[in-house]
Amino acid sequence: MSSVQVKAFFHSLTSTLSYIVYDAENLSAAIIDSALDYDGVSGRLATEFADTQLAFISAHQLNVRWILETHAHADHLSAAHYLKTSLMQSGQLSKVAIGENIAQVQRTFADIFDLNEQDISKTGAEFDCLLQDGQALPLGQFTIEVLSTPGHTPDGVSYLVDGNLFVGDTLFMPDAGTARCDFPGGSAKTLYQSITRIYALPDDTKIWMCHDYQPNQRELAYLTSVKESKAANIHVNQDTGIDSFVDIRTQRDNTLAAPKLLYPSLQVNIKAGALPEKSASGKSFIKIPIFNAY
Numbered sequence: 001m002s003s004v005q006v007k008a009f010f011h012s013l014t015s016t017l018s019y020i021v022y023d024a025e026n027l028s029a030a031i032i033d034s035a036l037d038y039d040g041v042s043g044r045l046a047t048e049f050a051d052t053q054l055a056f057i058s059a060h061q062l063n064v065r066w067i068l069e070t071h072a073h074a075d076h077l078s079a080a081h082y083l084k085t086s087l088m089q090s091g092q093l094s095k096v097a098i099g100e101n102i103a104q105v106q107r108t109f110a111d112i113f114d115l116n117e118q119d120i121s122k123t124g125a126e127f128d129c130l131l132q133d134g135q136a137l138p139l140g141q142f143t144i145e146v147l148s149t150p151g152h153t154p155d156g157v158s159y160l161v162d163g164n165l166f167v168g169d170t171l172f173m174p175d176a177g178t179a180r181c182d183f184p185g186g187s188a189k190t191l192y193q194s195i196t197r198i199y200a201l202p203d204d205t206k207i208w209m210c211h212d213y214q215p216n217q218r219e220l221a222y223l224t225s226v227k228e229s230k231a232a233n234i235h236v237n238q239d240t241g242i243d244s245f246v247d248i249r250t251q252r253d254n255t256l257a258a259p260k261l262l263y264p265s266l267q268v269n270i271k272a273g274a275l276p277e278k279s280a281s282g283k284s285f286i287k288i289p290i291f292n293a294y
């Protein structure tokens with residue numbers, strides 16, 4: 001049996017890494033964390049990045065079984081709905097899946113955006129599959145194992161396939177540490193517990209990032225291992241205690257501004273990548289709430 005194949009795609013607009021993971025013999029594939037090209041100032045939306053992935057799928061004659069999200073992202077708009085509908089037009093039935101705690105995220109943001117029951121289910125029903133910890137998804141001769149890894153967000157999951165772990169925003173490259181835990185339902189303590197779980201995997205497990213912000217203008221990097229992260233992660237290595245991590249994480253979160261695409265991203269991503277319903281004139285709008293109004 002050959003190894004599972006991993007093809008990385010870098011979305012430079014949002015510093016996001018998306019992956020196509022596939023069985024080169026059986027041609028079954030999964031797409032993890034894809035993105036739309038959205039300009040928040042002009043409102044222009046494009047699909048160039050996702051189209052590059054579709055071209056790769058077509059060139060390799062892959063059958064996309066799964067369109068996976070590691071969580072409801074707050075920094076880019078998911079291309080899941082666009083990919084699913086585009087693949088359907090070429091006869092491929094793909095399932096969009098996310099961690100089951102997306103229902104909690106939907107409830108939180110339904111309140112923030114004043115969404116009613118026509119707008120959002122609050123049960124995760126917009127997704128084809130709600131994933132539980134330990135669930136196994138078939139991918140040709142391989143299995144994608146779901147690991148619940150909350151902390152950055154409540155719905156965070158990681159995907160383990162043939163020694164490759166796609167961690168979403170659970171870990172960053174060792175020189176960048178970890179992702180913020182100050183979104184609604186986030187918890188540094190919970191993230192530490194999720195990372196402890198990842199660090200219990202075999203040392204040679206490959207860890208693929210969902211983001212790389214290239215600290216100190218270094219080259220793009222998106223692959224590390226359990227061994228390297230345990231040895232060198234600047235926020236949580238094998239000797240870091242939970243209290244120390246929570247202190248570091250909380251101090252850093254207090255300095256961070258809201259992500260530029262926070263509201264557009266969440267409005268689309270809690271609906272599995274579908275755009276807001278069109279108005280009578282055929283336009284879609286993004287809501288931006290105002291806080292502390294006078």
Ligand SMILES: [Fe+2]
Pocket residue numbers: 071072073074075152169179
């Ligand atoms: Fe995130």
